[in-house]
Amino acid sequence: MLEEQRYRFLIQQYKNKIYTYSMYMLKNKMDADDVTQEVMIRIWQNIDKFNLLAAKTWIIKTTNNLCIDYLRKRSVSVNRESEIDELFEDTYSANSNNDNPYLTTHFRMMASKVKEAIQRLPENLRSVFVLYEIEGLKYKEISAALELPLNSVKVYLLRARKKLQEELKEYEPQEVI
Amino acid sequence: MNRKKSSEITEELLNKIISVAYGDASLNDKIKVMYIASRNEEVRDLLNSYKRTANEVKQLGEEEAPPELLKKIEHRNVPAKTIRNKFVFDFLSIIFSRPIISAATSVILIAAVITSLIINKPVQYNYSTAEITVAEKQAKYALELVGKYFNETHSTLQKKVFGNAVAKPFNHSIGIVNNLLEGDKNEKN
Numbered sequence: 001m002l003e004e005q006r007y008r009f010l011i012q013q014y015k016n017k018i019y020t021y022s023m024y025m026l027k028n029k030m031d032a033d034d035v036t037q038e039v040m041i042r043i044w045q046n047i048d049k050f051n052l053l054a055a056k057t058w059i060i061k062t063t064n065n066l067c068i069d070y071l072r073k074r075s076v077s078v079n080r081e082s083e084i085d086e087l088f089e090d091t092y093s094a095n096s097n098n099d100n101p102y103l104t105t106h107f108r109m110m111a112s113k114v115k116e117a118i119q120r121l122p123e124n125l126r127s128v129f130v131l132y133e134i135e136g137l138k139y140k141e142i143s144a145a146l147e148l149p150l151n152s153v154k155v156y157l158l159r160a161r162k163k164l165q166e167e168l169k170e171y172e173p174q175e176v177i
Numbered sequence: 178m179n180r181k182k183s184s185e186i187t188e189e190l191l192n193k194i195i196s197v198a199y200g201d202a203s204l205n206d207k208i209k210v211m212y213i214a215s216r217n218e219e220v221r222d223l224l225n226s227y228k229r230t231a232n233e234v235k236q237l238g239e240e241e242a243p244p245e246l247l248k249k250i251e252h253r254n255v256p257a258k259t260i261r262n263k264f265v266f267d268f269l270s271i272i273f274s275r276p277i278i279s280a281a282t283s284v285i286l287i288a289a290v291i292t293s294l295i296i297n298k299p300v301q302y303n304y305s306t307a308e309i310t311v312a313e314k315q316a317k318y319a320l321e322l323v324g325k326y327f328n329e330t331h332s333t334l335q336k337k338v339f340g341n342a343v344a345k346p347f348n349h350s351i352g353i354v355n356n357l358l359e360g361d362k363n364e365k366n
Contacts, residue, residue, distance in 0.1 A: 011247070019242035033246055040250045107236075114233045133199075133234050161195050165230055 003047045010043055010055055017135050018063050024130045025067040027119050031074075035066045060137070060145035064127060071123065117167035121160055128153055129160035186220060194220065198227030 018039050022032035039062050043055075050058050121129060127146060131137045132153075143150045186194075190213070196202035197210045214221040304312070 011251075015242040015247060016239040020240040023240050033243065036242060036246060037250055040247075041253070110233055111237060114230075114237060118234075134237055134239060158192055158195060161199065161227070161230075162191075164234070165195075165227060168230055168233075 006052065007044055007047050009052070010047075010059070011040060014056070014059050015040075018059065020134060021060070021063050021127075021130055022067055024115075024118060024126060024134070025064075025123070026070055026074075031070050035063060035070060038066055039063050056137075057141060057144045060131065060135075060141070061147070064146060067127075113168065114164075117164050120167055121163055125156050125160035125163060128156040129164070132157050186223065190220070191223070194224050195227055198224055199231045 015036070019032060019036045022035040023029070026032050026035065039059065042062055043059065046058075118126060118129065128142055128148075131142045131145070132139075137145070139150055139153050142148070142153045146153070148156070190210075193202060193206045193210050194214075197207050202210070210220070210224065214224050
């Protein structure tokens with residue numbers, strides 16, 4: 001009974017983090033679904049082996065390892081990457097103006113471009129960037145989950161931000177209203 | 178204001194600009210970059226450009242895991258009969274999954290504990306010597322008053338109550354009895 005409650009609590013807490021990370025890393029909805037499912041099964045199997053406080057690192061580490069496995073497998077198989085617009089649900093909160101179709105379209109387009117740009121980042125930069133900027137993890141947590149030195153995390157994040165800026169450069173001046 | 182049109186942006190400054198734009202720079206760096214940006218157009222443009230990107234990134238948010246996937250996994254992992262009993266879990270997850278709610282709960286609990294400790298704490302009086310002397314005097318005066326009334330009551334009881342209300346009628350009644358007995362004696366003789 002207690003195990004089940006712990007499991008539910010963890011799933012409630014981390015389901016979106018697992019899924020988001022998998023989506024950004026694998027760029028493929030089916031694979032992201034598979035990884036999410038696999039992580040959840042592993043959580044259930046190991047539910048009595050870790051405490052709730054250490055669970056976050058364990059879950060992210062497991063998700064990252066599975067994503068790396070999938071990426072390795074994929075590199076030898078057919079490239080199944082599909083277009084970014086088909087992958088992500090429309091989670092972009094176009095809170096600026098929902099009544100203005102032009103603005104809404106603009107925000108959606110920009111969100112799509114940003115997601116694409118994030119996915120074009122190199123794997124090591126992408127993982128740190130997604131965990132820090134989108135999932136809100138702290139440097140220490142990322143360092144523990146990805147087994148990277150703290151300084152490397154900071155450097156990767158900085159590089160990712162610079163690279164992202166370069167990627168988005170072409171959209172900047174023209175798109176601003 | 179004498180504004181520079183262009184300047185060389187060092188790697189260190191660029192890193193600080195990026196940190197400021199993404200909102201995780203120290204206050205010192207923030208002030209420094211803002212100051213430079215106010216005087217240097219190139220820095221300002223760069224800062225604004227990074228800020229725009231940071232805003233775009235921050236608005237992305239997490240992806241929602243597909244509910245059908247979760248359902249599938251739940252049925253696979255958790256025994257079906259236990260799925261129904263969710264109230265306690267839902268309640269706990271509301272408290273623990275949202276940092277604001279758990280923080281608020283903790284604050285309320287701590288406040289309640291502190292309040293109860295303050296309320297139940299034994300009162301410690303700290304009086305000055307002058308206050309103690311005055312209090313002693315007042316107590317003495319009060320005791321004197323009580324003593325005086327006791328004395329008055331004692332004398333009233335002795336003189337008025339016992340003397341007039343008890344002793345006199347008693348003597349009178351004894352006298353009557355005595356007369357009656359003496360009268361009876363004379364009749365017999």
